[in-house]
Amino acid sequence: xxxxxxxxxxxxIKELADTxxxxxxxxxxxxxxxxxxxxxxxxAEICGLVDGPVSAEVVALDHAGMMREAEILRxxxxxxxxxxxxTIDGLxxxxxLTADGTMVNVTLCFSANQALLAAKAGxxxxxxxxxxxxxxxxxxxxxxxxxxxxxxxxxxxxxILAASIRHGVHVLQCAKIGADVMTAPPAVIKGLFKHILTxxxxxxxxxxxxxxxxxx
Numbered sequence: 338x339x340x341x342x343x344x345x346x347x348x349x350i351k352e353l354a355d356t357x358x359x360x361x362x363x364x365x366x367x368x369x370x371x372x373x374x375x376x377x378x379x380x381a382e383i384c385g386l387v388d389g390p391v392s393a394e395v396v397a398l399d400h401a402g403m404m405r406e407a408e409i410l411r412x413x414x415x416x417x418x419x420x421x422x423x424t425i426d427g428l429x430x431x432x433x434l435t436a437d438g439t440m441v442n443v444t445l446c447f448s449a450n451q452a453l454l455a456a457k458a459g460x461x462x463x464x465x466x467x468x469x470x471x472x473x474x475x476x477x478x479x480x481x482x483x484x485x486x487x488x489x490x491x492x493x494x495x496x497i498l499a500a501s502i503r504h505g506v507h508v509l510q511c512a513k514i515g516a517d518v519m520t521a522p523p524a525v526i527k528g529l530f531k532h533i534l535t536x537x538x539x540x541x542x543x544x545x546x547x548x549x550x551x552x553x
Contacts, residue, residue, distance in 0.1 A: 384414035
């Protein structure tokens with residue numbers, strides 16, 4: 338499973354990219370707003386830190402406006418992935434962009450039927466929102482499972498990008514189901530490294546090593 342980080346914080350992206358384990362970055366208007374920086378400037382800087390896709394979202398709601406904004410965004414860097422909402426105009430834009438080789442991430446997916454439409458529109462990625470789905474009384478993991486089944490039934494190449502990941506259990510469940518990608522905040526990804534038994538093991542090893550009086 339590919340790991341994307343959901344942030345526009347340059348320091349966090351660089352820290353995770355330096356591990357060699359980061360495959361891409363997702364952003365949205367809310368995340369960019371929190372950065373307090375120019376949209377195109379921060380997107381370009383992020384694209385320079387990772388080799389994989391960097392999702393940059395349009396803010397227009399009509400097809401013509403989305404295409405106009407997509408033209409600007411995809412000139413920022415070769416690894417920009419245009420992010421569009423799962424609406425009729427969003428899918429029209431997705432179909433048009435993917436037809437000429439542009440990566441597209443269809444976002445705000447909350448049903449398997451929506452994911453089916455995104456795949457038919459040729460989306461590179463579809464982003465089902467697990468945490469938000471859970472918040473509204475549904476099961477976000479069941480949604481991922483349903484999409485996986487449908488995509489496998491018809492050999493769709495659209496990648497399932499599990500979004501709105503809240504904790505490590507979400508990551509584990511998505512990996513078991515077969516989500517292609519997960520995107521999560523930096524804190525969630527960093528939390529995957531941690532386990533109390535690992536910490537205790539290191540502590541014990543270091544104590545025993547100190548007793549030897551040796552150095553490497």
